[in-house]
Every structure is written in C-alpha cells, then in structure tokens.
Amino acid sequence: MPVLDPAQAQFDIHVPAVVVGGGACGLTAALTLADAGLGVLVLERDANPSGSTALSAGLVPAAGSRLQREKDIADTPAIFAADIAAKAHHENDAEVVRAVAEVSGPTIDWLMDTHGLDLHLVEGFRYPGHSQLRMHGPHSQTGADLQQMLLVAAERAGVDVLTSASVEDVYADADGRVRGVRFVRPDGSSETVGCDVLILACNGFGANAEMVRQYIPEMADAAYCGHESNTGDAVRWGEALGAGLADLGAYQGHGSVPFPHRSPLTWAVITLGGFQVNTEGKRFANEMSGYSEHAQEVLKQPGGIAWDIYDARCEAPALAFHDYREMQAVGAIKQADTLEALATVTNLPLAALRETLAQATACAAGEATDPLGRDFTTSPALKPPYRAARITGALFHTQGGLTVDTDARVLRQDGSPMPNLFAGGGAARGLCGPAAWGYLSGNGLLSAVMLGRLGGAGSEPATGRVRTRPAPSAMARCRRPTRRP
Ligand SMILES: Cc1cc2nc3c(=O)[nH]c(=O)nc-3n(C[C@H](O)[C@H](O)[C@H](O)COP(=O)(O)OP(=O)(O)OC[C@H]3O[C@@H](n4cnc5c(N)ncnc54)[C@H](O)[C@@H]3O)c2cc1C
Numbered sequence: 001m002p003v004l005d006p007a008q009a010q011f012d013i014h015v016p017a018v019v020v021g022g023g024a025c026g027l028t029a030a031l032t033l034a035d036a037g038l039g040v041l042v043l044e045r046d047a048n049p050s051g052s053t054a055l056s057a058g059l060v061p062a063a064g065s066r067l068q069r070e071k072d073i074a075d076t077p078a079i080f081a082a083d084i085a086a087k088a089h090h091e092n093d094a095e096v097v098r099a100v101a102e103v104s105g106p107t108i109d110w111l112m113d114t115h116g117l118d119l120h121l122v123e124g125f126r127y128p129g130h131s132q133l134r135m136h137g138p139h140s141q142t143g144a145d146l147q148q149m150l151l152v153a154a155e156r157a158g159v160d161v162l163t164s165a166s167v168e169d170v171y172a173d174a175d176g177r178v179r180g181v182r183f184v185r186p187d188g189s190s191e192t193v194g195c196d197v198l199i200l201a202c203n204g205f206g207a208n209a210e211m212v213r214q215y216i217p218e219m220a221d222a223a224y225c226g227h228e229s230n231t232g233d234a235v236r237w238g239e240a241l242g243a244g245l246a247d248l249g250a251y252q253g254h255g256s257v258p259f260p261h262r263s264p265l266t267w268a269v270i271t272l273g274g275f276q277v278n279t280e281g282k283r284f285a286n287e288m289s290g291y292s293e294h295a296q297e298v299l300k301q302p303g304g305i306a307w308d309i310y311d312a313r314c315e316a317p318a319l320a321f322h323d324y325r326e327m328q329a330v331g332a333i334k335q336a337d338t339l340e341a342l343a344t345v346t347n348l349p350l351a352a353l354r355e356t357l358a359q360a361t362a363c364a365a366g367e368a369t370d371p372l373g374r375d376f377t378t379s380p381a382l383k384p385p386y387r388a389a390r391i392t393g394a395l396f397h398t399q400g401g402l403t404v405d406t407d408a409r410v411l412r413q414d415g416s417p418m419p420n421l422f423a424g425g426g427a428a429r430g431l432c433g434p435a436a437w438g439y440l441s442g443n444g445l446l447s448a449v450m451l452g453r454l455g456g457a458g459s460e461p462a463t464g465r466v467r468t469r470p471a472p473s474a475m476a477r478c479r480r481p482t483r484r485p
Contacts (some may be wrong), residue, residue, distance in 0.1 A: 032456025205232025255294025405457025
C-alpha cells in the first residue's frame with residue numbers, strides 16, 4: 001500500500017481523472033466529471049461494484065429538493081446544517097457541513113432529472129435529530145437499488161468502470177502531487193494508469209480488524225455489517241502522503257440489528273413508540289439519543305443482546321423496507337396478541353416485561369417521567385398486537401478519514417490543500433465529529449453522495465482539461481479503457 005516515486009512508472013494509459021471505488025461516492029463523482037465531458041476511470045476492487053452502498057437502506061438526506069417542495073416541506077440547507085451540527089455537538093467541520101447541506105437538494109434533483117434515478121421522499125416518520133422529512137431513496141428503500149441506479153446512470157453517461165481492479169499503490173511527487181496509480185487484477189497481474197486528479201472513494205476501514213481495534217477499540221469485537229472490501233486504503237495512502245486525518249474514532253453503529261441477518265431493523269419502530277429491553281426484560285438506555293450510539297448500549301447488555309418491542313402501528317412504516325419484509329419472511333419478527341404471548345415468544349420474564357410496558361405507558365400518558373430521560377409523550381402507548389425482534393449492536397462503517405475542504409480536496413496536516421487529491425464518503429472525515437454519538441442518520445450516504453458531487457466538480461479544473469464533449473448517451477459499462485499507442 002505504499003506511495004511510489006512516479007519516476008519508477010511507465011504508465012500504461014493516462015486519463016484525466018481516476019476514481020478509486022465504485023460505490024455511491026465514486027459513481028457520483030464520476031457522473032459529475034462525465035457531465036463535464038471529462039474522461040474518468042473508476043477502478044473498483046470487486047467484480048460487481050456494490051460497496052456498503054448496496055448494503056444500506058439507500059436513504060440520502062437532502063434539503064431543498066424538488067420532492068420536498070412538491071410536499072410543501074419547508075426545509076432549507078441552513079436547517080439541515082443546524083441538525084447535523086447539533087447532533088455532532090458542533091465538533092464537526094462547520095464549513096464542510098454547510099457545503100454538503102447546500103448541495104444536497106440540488107444533487108438529488110440532478111440525480112433524478114439528469115441521470116434518471118427514480119427516488120422518493122420517505123414519509124410517515126422522522127429519524128431522530130432530523131427536524132424535517134428529508135430522506136430520499138429508492139422506492140424499495142434498499143441500497144442495492146440505489147447502487148444499481150447509479151451504475152445504470154454511469155453506464156449511460158459513458159463512465160468507464162473497470163472492475164476486479166484493486167488499487168494498491170499511488171504514484172506521487174514529493175509535494176504530494178499524484179501522478180497515477182497501480183492496480184492489481186485477480187490473477188496477480190498489475191497495470192498502471194496515469195491521471196491528472198485522483199478521487200479516493202474507497203470508503204473507510206471497517207473491514208480492517210487491526211485498524212478498528214487501533215482506532216475504535218470499543219467496537220473491536222462487534223459484528224461488522226459493512227462491505228468487506230473497505231480495508232482502510234485511503235487512510236493509509238493519506239498517512240504516507242502527509243494528509244491530515246481526523247475523527248478516526250468516529251463510526252456509524254446500529255443498535256438494532258437482527259442477527260445473523262446483518263441488516264438493520266429500521267429505527268422507525270422505536271421512534272414511533274417502541275423500546276428496547278435486555279434479556280431481563282428491562283430497558284437500559286434512552287433510545288431516542290440515536291441508533292448509532294445505541295449500538296454500544298446494546299453491546300453492554302448480557303450477551304450483547306436486546307429485544308426491540310413495538311406494535312403493529314409502529315411496524316407500518318417498516319413494511320416499506322424490503323429488508324424488513326425479508327426479516328419477516330425468515331421469522332426474525334415475532335408477533336404476539338397478548339403480553340403473555342409476547343413473553344413466551346421472546347422468552348423474556350413476564351413480570352419484568354409487564355412492569356416495563358406499564359412504565360412506558362404511564363410515560364406516554366404524561367403520568368410518569370422516564371428515569372432514562374426519554375420523552376414518550378410524542379407517540380401513543382403500545383397496544384396489542386405486539387411485535388418483537390432479537391437484536392444486537394453492530395459496526396456499519398467508520399466515519400474518520402482524510403480531512404477535506406468544501407471541494408472535497410484533501411488537506412495536508414497543516415491545512416493547506418494537496419494539489420490534485422480528492423476524497424469523499426467513508427474515505428474522508430465524516431460529518432459526525434469524533435464519535436458515534438455524533439452520527440445523524442443518513443450522514444453516511446450524505447457524505448458519499450455530496451462529497452462525491454463536490455469532489456467531481458472541484459476536481460474538474462484540477463484536471464487542466466477543457467470540457468470537450470457531451471456525455472455519450474450510452475456506452476458499455478465495465479469496459480477496458482483504450483490504451484494509448
Ligand atoms: C447495513 C448498512 C446500512 C446503512 N444504511 C444507511 C442509510 O440508510 N443511509 C446512509 O446515509 N448510510 C447508510 N449506511 C452507510 C452507507 O452505506 C455508507 O456510508 C456509504 O455507502 C459509503 O459510500 P462510499 O461510496 O464511501 O463507500 P462504498 O459504497 O463502500 O464504496 C467503496 C467501494 O470502494 C471499493 N474499494 C475499496 N478499496 C479499494 C481499492 N483499494 N481499490 C479499488 N476499489 C476499492 C470497495 O470495493 C467499494 O465498492 C449503511 C451502512 C450499512 C453497512
């Protein structure tokens with residue numbers, strides 16, 4: 001994973017822009033460059049580009065989108081930025097947060113109107129910390145569909161996506177100017193490509209157990225539910241190039257992961273009045289603080305296990321998630337018409353469960369105060385028929401990475417911009433500050449899509465090329481780029 005001297009390289013081909021990683025960040029950056037008529041090559045380690053993007057719920061928060069305007073939702077980038085900053089206790093980069101919030105609505109419109117992504121606005125519940133309805137995603141609410149739509153758009157726009165191409169080395173001058181990369185094929189052969197700009201969109205280090213233990217020790221033994229190819233390459237290249245790194249202890253956890261299914265059970269069932277109990281039938285933390293930091297609370301319980309307890313009303317929005325319906329189909333969601341039956345199907349102690357439910361019901365009626373600090377009055381009390389799911393806490397992705405400016409340009413340790421290196425998504429410093437508690441739902445794809453957009457636009461002048469051609473209407477995906485004679 002070293003940074004090599006360009007004098008050692010005879011580049012096989014040269015392209016204006018190389019993007020490492022074909023997830024939401026890389027494809028959004030590539031689409032932006034393709035719109036400008038600039039040649040871009042996406043190098044993707046996997047045979048089929050999927051990334052954590054395909055594992056996600058595919059929900060991207062954005063303010064000021066056309067879909068919001070059509071529903072008369074009075075959201076603005078300023079309100080959105082304030083929500084992101086508040087969740088992170090203002091310990092994130094305010095300028096980057098502002099830039100990302102400002103570009104968010106127009107980027108969703110651009111993805112839909114220019115690149116044909118079929119997105120909708122999620123209605124019916126708000127994730128904790130979001131003061132407006134602003135989650136945009138595929139109708140299925142699966143990241144797999146978001147990823148597929150981005151790939152189709154990239155294909156239509158003529159983006160070259162080279163798969164089974166694992167970037168191993170970066171060639172850079174002593175001042176950090178990147179000249180190209182070397183990538184390795186599954187048969188062990190390697191090739192080089194020179195470039196004017198390099199965009200790192202290869203996510204974080206969630207799949208690198210050693211780095212997780214080093215930077216996020218509290219999650220070292222937790223299940224990792226993200227993509228296995230995200231091995232921290234951007235951080236290691238950044239270190240070698242003298243780039244600034246920040247918030248390496250930050251991550252998105254999830255405190256509601258039915259195991260071994262590995263995909264999250266939407267937190268909507270909790271925000272609408274559901275709660276969590278441990279195997280003793282007792283609540284243990286204020287669930288409304290956020291699902292990310294709740295991962296650790298769950299992991300502290302006996303066996304690292306808890307139960308989501310909710311009812312049919314809370315379940316209604318969850319049914320819109322393809323993953324939820326799959327969990328139903330495999331029996332991960334228990335149903336019970338009475339409290340006694342709920343205790344039986346969950347094997348939870350009936351007396352404790354009854355006491356916990358009575359306490360939550362009294363809090364919802366305003367007759368008691370929750371000792372854990374949750375305001376239950378925002379939703380009706382649970383009533384039969386009940387639902388329950390056995391869950392654990394898990395690591396979804398890391399949020400620390402390369403420090404970037406509002407153009408997604410990578411910064412040196414002294415804060416000055418590197419000449420032609422850009423980063424976004426999980427490769428860059430995230431938006432949640434130094435820890436899991438700063439993660440506002442949607443920050444992951446927000447950083448991926450919006451820093452991809454900003455990085456694509458920001459890197460355009462750094463290629464030194466002029467816009468030469470309109471994006472072709474349709475070109476084959478996963479083509480081998482043409483070699484220069
Ligand atoms: C289960 C789950 C649910 C989630 N739900 C949501 C959600 O609803 N909303 C939200 O905002 N966020 C969510 N997230 C987080 C979100 O998925 C990520 O933050 C986002 O997908 C990151 O996008 P990315 O483009 O940076 O990385 P990825 O989508 O992971 O793409 C990175 C790509 O880089 C490739 N790569 C890595 N190293 C190399 C290399 N050296 N050479 C070539 N290629 C390389 C990888 O193979 C991968 O395809 C969820 C995450 C998980 C795991």
